[in-house]
Amino acid sequence: MDLCSRSWRWVVPEAEGKQAPPPRLSRVNGWSRPLHSFQVVAWATLFIVAVANFGIFIPFLPRSWKYIAYGVTGGLFSFHFLVHLIAVSIDPAEANVRLKKNYLEPMPTFDRSKHAHVIQKQYCHLCEVTVSSKAKHCSACNKCVSGFDHHCKWLNNCVGSRNYWYFFFSVASASAVLLCLIVTLLYIFIQFFIDPAELRTHPYYKKVSNKNTWLLFLPLFPVKTKTPVVLGIGVFVLLLDVISLLLLGHLLLFHLYLSMCPEAEDCSTGPC
Ligand SMILES: [Zn+2]
Ligand SMILES: [Zn+2]
Numbered sequence: 001m002d003l004c005s006r007s008w009r010w011v012v013p014e015a016e017g018k019q020a021p022p023p024r025l026s027r028v029n030g031w032s033r034p035l036h037s038f039q040v041v042a043w044a045t046l047f048i049v050a051v052a053n054f055g056i057f058i059p060f061l062p063r064s065w066k067y068i069a070y071g072v073t074g075g076l077f078s079f080h081f082l083v084h085l086i087a088v089s090i091d092p093a094e095a096n097v098r099l100k101k102n103y104l105e106p107m108p109t110f111d112r113s114k115h116a117h118v119i120q121k122q123y124c125h126l127c128e129v130t131v132s133s134k135a136k137h138c139s140a141c142n143k144c145v146s147g148f149d150h151h152c153k154w155l156n157n158c159v160g161s162r163n164y165w166y167f168f169f170s171v172a173s174a175s176a177v178l179l180c181l182i183v184t185l186l187y188i189f190i191q192f193f194i195d196p197a198e199l200r201t202h203p204y205y206k207k208v209s210n211k212n213t214w215l216l217f218l219p220l221f222p223v224k225t226k227t228p229v230v231l232g233i234g235v236f237v238l239l240l241d242v243i244s245l246l247l248l249g250h251l252l253l254f255h256l257y258l259s260m261c262p263e264a265e266d267c268s269t270g271p272c
Contacts, residue, residue, distance in 0.1 A: 026143040030088030030157030059218035080173035092160035096129035
């Protein structure tokens with residue numbers, strides 16, 4: 001697909017075909033109601049990955065690797081959490097929209113009989129302000145977004161010049177966290193079949209004689225469980241990780257491609 005030959009800048013916000021109508025009130029950021037189901041899935045996945053990584057799987061690693069894994073994935077995870085929060089919380093609207101528009105007032109409906117486009121000569125007929133040349137009126141947010149890139153359902157917010165790099169590093173750091181967890185899980189699976197004693201080096205295991213009994217949430221809240229439960233959680237988390245990494249990796253490569261594309265500013269659509 002020739003992504004660079006398509007311009008998406010002048011999209012009218014009224015409902016067309018199956019497209020949802022724009023909200024009556026402009027959305028401020030990713031926390032504005034309604035929350036998107038993709039956004040809830042993203043945060044739930046983040047929570048599962050964090051609990052599985054720090055609570056269950058890193059404690060299985062040998063002592064020296066364990067602290068490296070805590071440091072590397074802990075740093076990456078904290079960084080991801082921070083940039084993800086910022087990308088969702090920023091209002092990516094044009095400066096004039098943020099300064100002059102009252103978000104509590106309902107937006108007018110676009111009248112195609114009066115104007116051919118929502119934005120003409122850098123004036124938005126819906127926001128009723130002048131906007132910059134790279135602005136686009138997002139139909140999902142119902143406001144003009146500065147340096148519009150795309151509307152991200154996972155963030156439930158537009159990505160524009162004000163939050164683009166937070167979005168980009170959120171995707172990059174999430175991919176790195178998932179990659180670390182996949183490597184950890186593969187090591188655990190291999191050791192489980194080759195030498196399971198290597199996964200039972202924590203001092204708590206001195207009190208556990210049954211080789212089919214494993215401890216989760218070490219060292220703070222040890223919970224005893226059996227082998228099938230640990231394997232089941234491991235397979236589920238590995239599948240979740242691989243699927244998430246494929247989606248995020250696709251998105252990351254797409255945005256790296258756009259950054260190298262000479263007409264990248266017109267490639268404002270993508271897999272997000
Ligand atoms: Zn507008
Ligand atoms: Zn939007």
